[in-house]
Amino acid sequence: MSTSEHTAPxxxxxxxxxxxxHREAETSTFMGDLxxxxxxxxxxxxxxxxxxxxxxALETGPAAQLASDPVAGPFIxxxxxRLPALERDLAHLRGPDWRSGLTALPATEAYAARIRQCAxxxxxxxxxxxxxxxxxxxxxxxxxxxxxxRMWGFPRKGDGxxxxxxxxxxxxxxxxxxxxxxxxxxxxxxxEKQRIVTECKKAFTLxxxxxxxxxxxxxxxx
Numbered sequence: 001m002s003t004s005e006h007t008a009p010x011x012x013x014x015x016x017x018x019x020x021x022h023r024e025a026e027t028s029t030f031m032g033d034l035x036x037x038x039x040x041x042x043x044x045x046x047x048x049x050x051x052x053x054x055x056x057a058l059e060t061g062p063a064a065q066l067a068s069d070p071v072a073g074p075f076i077x078x079x080x081x082r083l084p085a086l087e088r089d090l091a092h093l094r095g096p097d098w099r100s101g102l103t104a105l106p107a108t109e110a111y112a113a114r115i116r117q118c119a120x121x122x123x124x125x126x127x128x129x130x131x132x133x134x135x136x137x138x139x140x141x142x143x144x145x146x147x148x149x150r151m152w153g154f155p156r157k158g159d160g161x162x163x164x165x166x167x168x169x170x171x172x173x174x175x176x177x178x179x180x181x182x183x184x185x186x187x188x189x190x191x192e193k194q195r196i197v198t199e200c201k202k203a204f205t206l207x208x209x210x211x212x213x214x215x216x217x218x219x220x221x222x
Contacts, residue, residue, distance in 0.1 A: 010193055011180035014131065017197045021204035022132075026140060028211035033220060035144065041152045043218040045093040050108045050210055051163065052090060055082045057112035058133060062120035070187050072123035072130070075179070079168035080134050092159035107213040111206040118199070124188055128199035132207070135179060137164060138172045 008016075025031075033039045034047070057063065059081055066072045090098040104112070118125035145157070145164035154160035169175045188196065
Protein backbone atom coordinates (compact mmCIF):
# COMPACT_ATOMS: atom_id res chain seq x y z
CA MET A 1 0.00 0.00 0.00
CA SER A 2 1.11 3.58 -0.62
CA THR A 3 1.52 6.12 2.18
CA SER A 4 -1.90 7.62 1.41
CA GLU A 5 -3.46 4.16 1.55
CA HIS A 6 -1.89 3.62 4.96
CA THR A 7 -3.61 6.73 6.30
CA ALA A 8 -6.96 6.34 4.54
CA PRO A 9 -9.75 4.61 6.46
CA UNK A 10 -10.26 1.08 5.20
CA UNK A 11 -13.87 1.83 4.25
CA UNK A 12 -12.67 4.63 1.96
CA UNK A 13 -9.91 2.46 0.53
CA UNK A 14 -12.19 -0.43 -0.34
CA UNK A 15 -14.77 1.88 -1.91
CA UNK A 16 -12.21 3.77 -3.99
CA UNK A 17 -10.20 0.74 -5.08
CA UNK A 18 -13.27 -1.15 -6.30
CA UNK A 19 -14.96 1.83 -7.98
CA UNK A 20 -14.24 0.71 -11.53
CA UNK A 21 -15.64 -2.79 -11.00
CA HIS A 22 -18.62 -1.38 -9.10
CA ARG A 23 -19.38 1.01 -11.94
CA GLU A 24 -19.15 -1.78 -14.50
CA ALA A 25 -21.71 -3.82 -12.56
CA GLU A 26 -24.07 -0.86 -12.16
CA THR A 27 -23.95 0.01 -15.85
CA SER A 28 -24.30 -3.51 -17.24
CA THR A 29 -26.44 -3.91 -20.34
CA PHE A 30 -28.91 -6.18 -18.55
CA MET A 31 -29.47 -3.84 -15.63
CA GLY A 32 -29.72 -0.84 -17.92
CA ASP A 33 -32.33 -2.59 -20.07
CA LEU A 34 -34.24 -3.82 -17.02
CA UNK A 35 -34.39 -0.45 -15.28
CA UNK A 36 -35.01 1.30 -18.58
CA UNK A 37 -38.22 -0.65 -19.11
CA UNK A 38 -36.92 -2.53 -22.14
CA UNK A 39 -37.28 -5.92 -20.47
CA UNK A 40 -40.37 -7.45 -18.93
CA UNK A 41 -41.20 -8.84 -15.55
CA UNK A 42 -39.94 -12.29 -16.62
CA UNK A 43 -36.39 -10.93 -16.76
CA UNK A 44 -36.87 -9.42 -13.30
CA UNK A 45 -38.12 -12.76 -11.98
CA UNK A 46 -35.16 -14.59 -13.50
CA UNK A 47 -32.78 -12.13 -11.89
CA UNK A 48 -34.52 -12.63 -8.55
CA UNK A 49 -33.98 -16.38 -8.92
CA UNK A 50 -30.24 -15.80 -9.31
CA UNK A 51 -30.21 -13.65 -6.19
CA UNK A 52 -31.68 -16.54 -4.23
CA UNK A 53 -28.66 -18.71 -4.97
CA UNK A 54 -26.26 -15.90 -4.06
CA UNK A 55 -27.96 -15.19 -0.74
CA UNK A 56 -28.28 -18.85 0.09
CA ALA A 57 -24.47 -18.92 -0.08
CA LEU A 58 -24.21 -15.71 1.96
CA GLU A 59 -26.58 -16.77 4.73
CA THR A 60 -26.50 -20.58 5.05
CA GLY A 61 -23.92 -23.35 5.16
CA PRO A 62 -20.42 -22.23 6.21
CA ALA A 63 -21.55 -18.59 6.38
CA ALA A 64 -23.99 -19.44 9.17
CA GLN A 65 -21.00 -20.33 11.37
CA LEU A 66 -19.22 -16.98 11.06
CA ALA A 67 -20.94 -15.01 13.83
CA SER A 68 -18.06 -15.68 16.23
CA ASP A 69 -15.30 -15.02 13.70
CA PRO A 70 -13.15 -12.03 14.76
CA VAL A 71 -13.10 -10.52 11.25
CA ALA A 72 -16.45 -11.41 9.67
CA GLY A 73 -18.46 -11.87 12.86
CA PRO A 74 -19.21 -8.19 13.62
CA PHE A 75 -20.87 -7.86 10.19
CA ILE A 76 -23.24 -10.81 10.57
CA UNK A 77 -26.41 -8.95 11.49
CA UNK A 78 -29.87 -10.56 11.56
CA UNK A 79 -31.51 -7.39 10.25
CA UNK A 80 -29.66 -7.84 6.95
CA UNK A 81 -30.91 -11.36 6.28
CA ARG A 82 -32.52 -11.50 2.82
CA LEU A 83 -33.47 -15.11 2.14
CA PRO A 84 -36.97 -15.01 3.70
CA ALA A 85 -37.83 -11.89 1.72
CA LEU A 86 -36.45 -13.39 -1.48
CA GLU A 87 -38.58 -16.48 -0.99
CA ARG A 88 -41.71 -14.38 -0.55
CA ASP A 89 -40.85 -12.50 -3.72
CA LEU A 90 -40.31 -15.72 -5.66
CA ALA A 91 -43.60 -17.14 -4.42
CA HIS A 92 -45.27 -13.97 -5.72
CA LEU A 93 -43.40 -14.03 -9.03
CA ARG A 94 -43.42 -17.76 -9.74
CA GLY A 95 -46.22 -19.17 -7.62
CA PRO A 96 -46.20 -21.52 -4.62
CA ASP A 97 -44.15 -24.17 -6.47
CA TRP A 98 -41.35 -21.74 -7.30
CA ARG A 99 -38.66 -24.09 -5.99
CA SER A 100 -39.47 -26.75 -8.59
CA GLY A 101 -38.41 -24.51 -11.46
CA LEU A 102 -35.49 -22.78 -9.79
CA THR A 103 -32.26 -22.99 -11.79
CA ALA A 104 -28.94 -21.21 -11.45
CA LEU A 105 -27.02 -19.89 -14.40
CA PRO A 106 -23.44 -21.21 -14.59
CA ALA A 107 -22.21 -17.70 -13.76
CA THR A 108 -24.42 -17.68 -10.67
CA GLU A 109 -23.13 -21.09 -9.61
CA ALA A 110 -19.56 -19.79 -9.85
CA TYR A 111 -20.46 -16.69 -7.84
CA ALA A 112 -22.18 -18.67 -5.08
CA ALA A 113 -19.36 -21.22 -5.00
CA ARG A 114 -16.80 -18.49 -4.43
CA ILE A 115 -18.84 -17.05 -1.55
CA ARG A 116 -19.11 -20.48 0.08
CA GLN A 117 -15.40 -21.10 -0.42
CA CYS A 118 -14.52 -17.84 1.32
CA ALA A 119 -17.02 -18.45 4.11
CA UNK A 120 -15.48 -21.84 4.84
CA UNK A 121 -11.79 -21.12 4.37
CA UNK A 122 -11.25 -17.34 4.44
CA UNK A 123 -13.74 -15.27 6.47
CA UNK A 124 -12.01 -12.01 5.53
CA UNK A 125 -12.71 -12.82 1.89
CA UNK A 126 -16.33 -13.53 2.77
CA UNK A 127 -16.46 -10.01 4.21
CA UNK A 128 -15.67 -8.61 0.74
CA UNK A 129 -18.75 -10.35 -0.66
CA UNK A 130 -20.87 -9.29 2.31
CA UNK A 131 -19.87 -5.67 1.76
CA UNK A 132 -20.55 -5.63 -1.98
CA UNK A 133 -23.98 -7.23 -1.64
CA UNK A 134 -25.62 -5.77 1.45
CA UNK A 135 -24.40 -2.19 1.15
CA UNK A 136 -25.43 -2.32 -2.48
CA UNK A 137 -28.90 -3.55 -1.52
CA UNK A 138 -29.27 -0.68 0.92
CA UNK A 139 -28.15 1.83 -1.72
CA UNK A 140 -28.66 1.16 -5.43
CA UNK A 141 -31.06 -1.66 -4.64
CA UNK A 142 -33.62 0.96 -3.66
CA UNK A 143 -33.62 2.27 -7.24
CA UNK A 144 -34.44 -1.22 -8.49
CA UNK A 145 -37.31 -1.48 -5.98
CA UNK A 146 -38.77 1.85 -7.05
CA UNK A 147 -38.58 1.03 -10.76
CA UNK A 148 -40.07 -2.44 -10.25
CA UNK A 149 -43.00 -1.01 -8.30
CA ARG A 150 -43.66 1.54 -11.01
CA MET A 151 -43.21 -0.73 -14.03
CA TRP A 152 -44.92 -3.90 -12.85
CA GLY A 153 -47.37 -2.63 -10.28
CA PHE A 154 -45.97 -4.40 -7.24
CA PRO A 155 -47.41 -3.10 -3.95
CA ARG A 156 -45.13 -0.48 -2.45
CA LYS A 157 -42.54 -2.37 -0.40
CA GLY A 158 -44.69 -5.48 -0.79
CA ASP A 159 -44.50 -8.92 -2.35
CA GLY A 160 -42.32 -8.83 -5.44
CA UNK A 161 -39.88 -6.28 -4.04
CA UNK A 162 -39.52 -7.37 -0.40
CA UNK A 163 -35.90 -8.30 -1.02
CA UNK A 164 -35.11 -4.58 -1.19
CA UNK A 165 -37.11 -3.68 1.92
CA UNK A 166 -35.04 -3.74 5.13
CA UNK A 167 -37.83 -3.57 7.68
CA UNK A 168 -35.39 -3.90 10.58
CA UNK A 169 -33.10 -1.13 9.32
CA UNK A 170 -35.21 1.99 9.95
CA UNK A 171 -32.35 4.37 9.12
CA UNK A 172 -30.26 2.95 6.24
CA UNK A 173 -27.91 5.95 6.16
CA UNK A 174 -27.04 5.53 9.84
CA UNK A 175 -26.67 1.77 9.39
CA UNK A 176 -24.24 2.25 6.51
CA UNK A 177 -22.21 4.67 8.59
CA UNK A 178 -21.97 2.09 11.38
CA UNK A 179 -21.02 -0.57 8.83
CA UNK A 180 -18.18 1.60 7.52
CA UNK A 181 -17.01 2.21 11.08
CA UNK A 182 -16.79 -1.56 11.50
CA UNK A 183 -14.80 -1.78 8.29
CA UNK A 184 -12.36 0.82 9.58
CA UNK A 185 -11.88 -1.27 12.73
CA UNK A 186 -11.55 -4.62 10.97
CA UNK A 187 -8.96 -6.92 12.53
CA UNK A 188 -6.57 -7.34 9.61
CA UNK A 189 -3.08 -6.13 8.74
CA UNK A 190 -2.33 -4.09 5.62
CA UNK A 191 -1.57 -7.14 3.48
CA GLU A 192 -4.82 -8.82 4.46
CA LYS A 193 -6.74 -5.61 3.81
CA GLN A 194 -5.28 -5.50 0.32
CA ARG A 195 -6.40 -9.09 -0.22
CA ILE A 196 -9.91 -8.11 0.90
CA VAL A 197 -9.90 -5.24 -1.59
CA THR A 198 -8.88 -7.63 -4.36
CA GLU A 199 -11.68 -10.00 -3.38
CA CYS A 200 -14.11 -7.09 -3.39
CA LYS A 201 -13.16 -6.36 -6.99
CA LYS A 202 -13.67 -10.03 -7.79
CA ALA A 203 -17.11 -9.97 -6.17
CA PHE A 204 -18.23 -7.11 -8.40
CA THR A 205 -16.80 -8.91 -11.43
CA LEU A 206 -18.66 -12.11 -10.57
CA UNK A 207 -21.85 -10.09 -10.25
CA UNK A 208 -21.25 -8.46 -13.63
CA UNK A 209 -20.72 -11.90 -15.18
CA UNK A 210 -24.18 -12.89 -13.98
CA UNK A 211 -25.59 -9.77 -15.62
CA UNK A 212 -23.85 -10.67 -18.88
CA UNK A 213 -25.37 -14.15 -18.76
CA UNK A 214 -28.80 -12.68 -18.12
CA UNK A 215 -28.43 -10.28 -21.05
CA UNK A 216 -27.74 -13.27 -23.30
CA UNK A 217 -30.83 -15.01 -21.98
CA UNK A 218 -32.95 -11.88 -22.51
CA UNK A 219 -31.59 -10.20 -25.66
CA UNK A 220 -33.39 -7.17 -26.94
CA UNK A 221 -35.03 -7.67 -30.32
CA UNK A 222 -34.84 -4.92 -32.90
